[in-house]
Amino acid sequence: MKTVTVAQMKQIEHNAAQSGLSYTQMMENAGTEAAGFLTALQPSVHTITIFAGKxxxxxxxxxxxxxxxxxxxxxxxxLSDGVVQTPDARLNLEKAKACGILVLDFAEETACIAEHLKSGTFIIDAIYGTGFHGILRPNMRLITKLINSSDCPVLSLDIPSGVNADSGEADPDAIRAAWTIVFDSLKPAHTLDSSALFCGKIVPVDIGIPEKCHEISE
Structure with a gap:
């Protein structure tokens, strides 16, 4: 698996969309790989809490x-950061609700969620992804500190929340994942010592992007 920057990954995804693989399908493929990784750990995985951004x-x-x-x-x-913003994400949230999945808002249910984590659960970190840079905002820091202080194993999607995917710079309270599932291509942070503590074991997966779509401008 080759290493690309966040900007190059966006171009690869754009190329894939232009070639007929929709962003919606790429999201479906990414989520399918994440779910498949955890179900492969059965029977140890039964209760799962997904912390989602917007x-x-x-x-x-x-x-x-x-x-x-x-x-x-x-x-x-x-829901870690209020209302979900992107159309594909909103569509999949509605699909999840239609399946009867409980959806909580962290700002409104903080104590309940903290108690829930004490009972033991696997966590999926789907808060920021590769779009993060800078430092965690206070409300998000509260969430990452709660996750890190729990005994729950964490699977981060693409990059642990709080880690800059290009530079590897990490907020001190960035998620410390047991595993980071990497979609399509490695990002620089996956290969740097500075972010290794946060990424845990790297799990590269294919999300269906054709090889020709990886032809990117420098």
Missing amino acids: GNNAGDGFVAARLLKAAGCNVTIV
Whole structure:
């Protein structure tokens, strides 16, 4: 698997969309891979909490939620940053709700969610993805600190939330994942010592993007 920058990955995805693989299908494929990774750990995985942001990384998590529910898992979605913004992510949130998955808003259910994590659960980190840079906002820091202080194993989608995918720079309270599932191509942070502590084990997966779409301008 080759290494590309975040900007190059966006171009690869654009190329794929132009070639007929829709962004919606790429999201479906990414979520399917994430769900498949966790179901392969059965029977140890039964209760799963998905912390979702408001962009397409969240959408990947919502797809995984639906498929994990269908596989017999007890799934809860936590909206970490308010209303979901992107159309594909919103569509998959509605699909997850239609499956009967419990959806909680962290700002309104903080104590309940903290108590829920004490009972033992696997966590999917679908908060930021590769769009993060800078430092965590106070409300998001509260969430990442809660996750990191729990005993719950974490699977991050593409990059742990709080880690800059290009530079590898990480907020001190960035998610410390047990595994990071990487969609299509490695990003620089996956290969740097500075972010290794946060990424855990790297799990590369194919999301169906044709090889020809990886022809990118420098």
